[in-house]
Amino acid sequence: NAGVTQTPKFRVLKTGQSMTLLCAQDMNHEYMYWYRQDPGMGLRLIHYSVGEGTTAKGEVPDGYNVSRLKKQNFLLGLESAAPSQTSVYFCASSYWNERETQYFGPGTRLLVL
Amino acid sequence: GENVEQHPSTLSVQEGDSAVIKCTYSDSASNYFPWYKQELGKRPQLIIDIRSNVGEKKDQRIAVTLNKTAKHFSLHITETQPEDSAVYFCVSSSGGYQKVTFGIGTKLQVIP
Numbered sequence A: 001n002a003g004v005t006q007t008p009k010f011r012v013l014k015t016g017q018s019m020t021l022l023c024a025q026d027m028n029h030e031y032m033y034w035y036r037q038d039p040g041m042g043l044r045l046i047h048y049s050v051g052e053g054t055t056a057k058g059e060v061p062d063g064y065n066v067s068r069l070k071k072q073n074f075l076l077g078l079e080s081a082a083p084s085q086t087s088v089y090f091c092a093s094s095y096w097n098e099r100e101t102q103y104f105g106p107g108t109r110l111l112v113l
Numbered sequence B: 001g002e003n004v005e006q007h008p009s010t011l012s013v014q015e016g017d018s019a020v021i022k023c024t025y026s027d028s029a030s031n032y033f034p035w036y037k038q039e040l041g042k043r044p045q046l047i048i049d050i051r052s053n054v055g056e057k058k059d060q061r062i063a064v065t066l067n068k069t070a071k072h073f074s075l076h077i078t079e080t081q082p083e084d085s086a087v088y089f090c091v092s093s094s095g096g097y098q099k100v101t102f103g104i105g106t107k108l109q110v111i112p
Helices: none
Strands: A005-006 A010-013 A020-023 A032-035 A043-051 A054-058 A065-067 A073-078 A087-094 A108-112 B004-008 B010-014 B019-025 B032-036 B045-051 B056-059 B061-069 B072-077 B088-092 B100-102 B108-112
Touching: A005 A087, A020 A032, A020 A087, A020 A108, A032 A073, A043 A073, A043 B100, A054 A087, A073 A087, B004 B088, B010 B019, B019 B088, B019 B108, B032 B061, B045 B056, B045 B061, B072 B088
Parallel strands: A010 A108, B010 B108
Antiparallel strands: A005 A020, A020 A073, A032 A043, A032 A087, A043 A054, A065 A073, A087 A108, B004 B019, B019 B072, B032 B045, B032 B088, B056 B061, B061 B072, B088 B100, B088 B108
């Protein structure tokens, strides 16, 4: 039982490049989330999903897109990376009946030059 | 939207002393308050939580208190140990998955 995993662990992008971050969970959780963590700002919700095929915007969705084609995977895409998107990205998941208890992945550190 | 203020931003204590971290929230509909611990370079992990129908909850050396009237909740760590050193986040939730607001975090350093 790996829990929540994220790939890649670290990535450097040039401004304007695109990339996809992958989150996978093997706990059969219905809900999945993407957060970004910046110094002095805690964690902020980017997008979330309440089930396969559904996604919704969180607090800071601009510049990101997501997809949940399979229940166990939640993808975060950056179509045209900007330096302001330099951050640590955390994925999390939870059960539908314990939605507030979130299990986090190990994080992806992204640097946009 | 919800606003969560967390104090202090950094806290240094001697090993064995107690540590207290305080948070205030603004949304009266908030009813669930978890605390996460994040060690350096690691993922946030839930350490304790409290719901709005409870005033206090303990789990060994950690406890959380909630004052709904004043809209504040606190994390108490007693007999601190070096392994307690981490960043602690308070969270306010109104029960919806999209209504989860994190505080900015408190960096706790326990000095041996």
